[in-house]
Amino acid sequence: MIVTLRSGSLSLDLAPSIGGAIAGFRHDGVTLMREIPEQALREGLVRQTCCYPLIPYSNRIAHGRFSFEGVEHRLALNFGDHPHSIHGNAWQRPWQVVEADDARCRLALTHRPDGDEAKGWPFAYRAEQLFAMSPDGLVLTLSLENEDHRAMPAGLGLHPFFPKRPGVRLQFAAERVYPNGEDSLPLDGVPVPDDWNYRTMRELGEPRLDNCFAGWNGTARIAYAQENIALRIEADPLFGHLVVYVPAERDFFAVEPVSHMNDAINRPEPSRHGLKVLQSGERLSAQVRFGVEVLS
Template structure:
């Protein structure tokens, strides 16, 4: 692996660190000495970082197989911990630091669908990830450009890990949640049951979630009462899906992931209805998200 050197930004008391070689991941986001994202443990595992990009798809692809442009495409496994291809290509690649200022970074990544790389994703693309600190937190801008000569299905998202300090609360509104089959693929959309209803800010508890919510209103609130910190996650209105992962509290983290499409959307009868976007050659898909922080 390339050197796991970090790049650091600072502005208005916020600190943001990124490791381009570790999937372009955010490795720390803090206000003063309080970590708003789970800090990276220094290992070569990108899933131990603070946040990484999901592109050109989010979550799992059923059977590692999908249809596009009248052709069947098979993806190889990309994580020893998962039985299906997961989270796309970007988190497994070394990114390039294209621009750096005191409070702003631009990372880029190129994927060429040639040789073995076709097994990761059969379409060529470019990614841009801009990260910018301001007085209220961090702005994230993610863009994907289709560099292949045919129509390409696409999706984008972020996978932030939040620290699970005692008393942490979570709030978000969504219309439905997808129940999962034994492969953790969505099987049925149902109204959000009471145990998973976070329309009112409430203690995280042990909801046992690894599910995709649809009809999300593109905002979520996290609060750490003991530290007096509040974080508002605000995404583009087009990000109508939210994946929430709550492992046992002892693991010390949980994930709240804004994404542009439903899990396994590429294998839905109508992928576009579930957020999949089809890009013409040279066309661009861009999404934004911000983490706005206040003291409470």
């Protein structure tokens, strides 16, 4: 089932059963997030959608293992033959439509760590995504509530993909970046090198990025000069990190607002790297806004 929202010249397609993903975002027929093949919708291939939620953590947990409050946990390796667990489990579960009208939709997911579900995440939670459209753009509110009797580590993020059209330009500012080791896990943070510095708007290029930036100021801008359109991403302060993924020789890239660094749960003082701890009944919520600008 596809749920379509509209406001002014904008339309948004949602695929609740495919990881609560966005399946299309357009302005007067111009795609603002990458196109997805019909086969991906038919077969439920969430990794080929436009955007999906990263709940209850972002990016990798090394080898699917972590210790929390003295208890060792092992997660399923949920990304093919990749050696780490990645992006939580909400993107691999069907979501339910709680409410919907022409320009607004609320999706919800309830997770219970029963049986094999504990390998996805060992704590009970409820997550929501609220999509609210206006003629100027999309506001997406993510929330995560701990419904377990124990405290749980928690994070939020979004994984939107954008078309890598000729001449696409990108701008964002961050204080430092984490290079990756050969195991795809982050090393210590370093100042942003020139090749990865997008503090001033410039062409995207082929920087071979798949890295987490820290000290992100919460804004990013993507401009498509040929289509005379731009997207402005504005995220709440909870999203102090930004993962930028620009694979070589592919027709897409990703700019991902996230609350914490990759593998934060296995770092000394995880909270220093953005990871939160939710007590039983506590809730985490934040917004990401995608503003649409028509260029003159």
